[in-house]
Amino acid sequence: VKAMTIELYEDRSDVTITAYVLDDSRELLAGKRRPAVIICPGGGYMFCSDREAEPVAIRFAAMGYHAFVLRYTVHSQGGGGVYPKPLLDLAEAFVLINEHAAEWHVDTERIAICGFSAGGHNCAMYSVYWHDSAVTGLLDVDPKTLRPVACILGYPIIDLGLRVDDPALRTAHESLMTAYLGTSEPSSEMLDAVNPAKHVTAQTPPTFLWGTASDSLLPIENTLTMARALAGVGVPFEVHVFEQGPHGLALADQATAYSIKEVDADAGKWVGLAEEWLKKRLALSLEEESAWAAMAKGDHGFQRT
């Protein structure tokens, strides 16, 4: 694997892509291009959580896909709201990957996105806005290079306007709105603009959503709202809501856990389900004839040169 971190902008060190580019081998894809997954970690637009970064990328790499972690623009002291920068960062990530596609053997027509919590919001926003002139107009590229082929959303924030009654959660919610929009009292027009469920179209990619019904930090209504919107437009989607589990489970296994509280065998089933679902869009281009048969015929080099 080639693992490297690249700054997305010349004049800023805070927005980076960490690439996990799988090695090519004559025994595997033999020069054929691999699909890729871009991961947006969560963190309330205030940071990008390591728990939803490298271990998730490695899990997608284990499925046979190149993986990229995008550390998008997050709120900094006195910086105002970050919107729409995180959305544009994701577009820039597509541009960067397209630029390196030949070198990295990336199948640029099959790039999926995967986000968690606020990163899920960013991916959902991208899903509905990637073809909008507000995004494409800023980039000197063919808009179709920006198209995500599939979207995976883990316990995503969808509707910032959802009522928050619990006073303890209200603070977190206001911090989120301030981080993203620069104000804890955004207008309803603004809330609508940043609610991806309101902007789903036929151009929105097939989407896999998962979360836990018992999430006490972010209501599962967010996930269900997005699912309803996708259903309304006829975009293919899949939803898995597990009964139990806190917010922020990531892979829900030890690889993404700080404590035993972030491990949940039930919720962890989302990974296998997403793996099967992703294969419908990202399956690798395998040969028909076995490696052994190819070797016997001599048109395949097994030995290391």
Next chain:
Amino acid sequence: VKAMTIELYEDRSDVTITAYVLDDSRELLAGKRRPAVIICPGGGYMFCSDREAEPVAIRFAAMGYHAFVLRYTVHSQGGGGVYPKPLLDLAEAFVLINEHAAEWHVDTERIAICGFSAGGHNCAMYSVYWHDSAVTGLLDVDPKTLRPVACILGYPIIDLGLRVDDPALRTAHESLMTAYLGTSEPSSEMLDAVNPAKHVTAQTPPTFLWGTASDSLLPIENTLTMARALAGVGVPFEVHVFEQGPHGLALADQATAYSIKEVDADAGKWVGLAEEWLKKRLALSLEEESAWAAMAKGDHGFQRT
């Protein structure tokens, strides 16, 4: 992840360790050491197959373990038999990892080994010989740093003396014996010495074995012979023999496949079974209190510095 290839000997470029060292993070293990898995790919002691190398390492890395691929000594033109070099290469891999343990955050008391086919033979040999003076006598280290805590064997070669009736397979079998022992007609004493099933002791680590009953290249008797030997001595072991599937399935999914013939959903279940089994020996040291709770108390730094 830090990915790098290191030559194991100063004067040879053919024996290497490719390391996949996971990043430390305050949100994950926060400086605590991780267990590791060393992988020996197969290839009949004539090459080391890429299909049983990086993708397998990445799958173990996805479980939360550091992973290392050992490309051990294989047969070269006119080079005679490689035995016992591959065995000693594995011991040297333990030495190298121990030397870098602090830098890489490796829990050196919990290093597992995993091999496929000929690589499985090498791991099984190491399992029974790691504490033998033939190994320890050559290395200036505390023998207990060489101890494997667990061993995973995929369709391993165990008994080179098993009868091969099929003439088509006889050639492959003779090549294997020549590559490993330097002769296609080894003595029975030699065959016994390199049959790990004959040398199992209480010092042999817990072992997980898997293969397919329909393997037409290497009889499943090899796997069963090793399992019987482990049972005889009371070493903990687990065996999964799937009814169907060719030799060399590796992960049996697209990540290790050249063609659709190397994909098998049934046999692919070995990975999840091995993951659960490994956790009994290698489970990460997670905290009791959640990351959120630790953050709220301020004894845990979430934001990137």
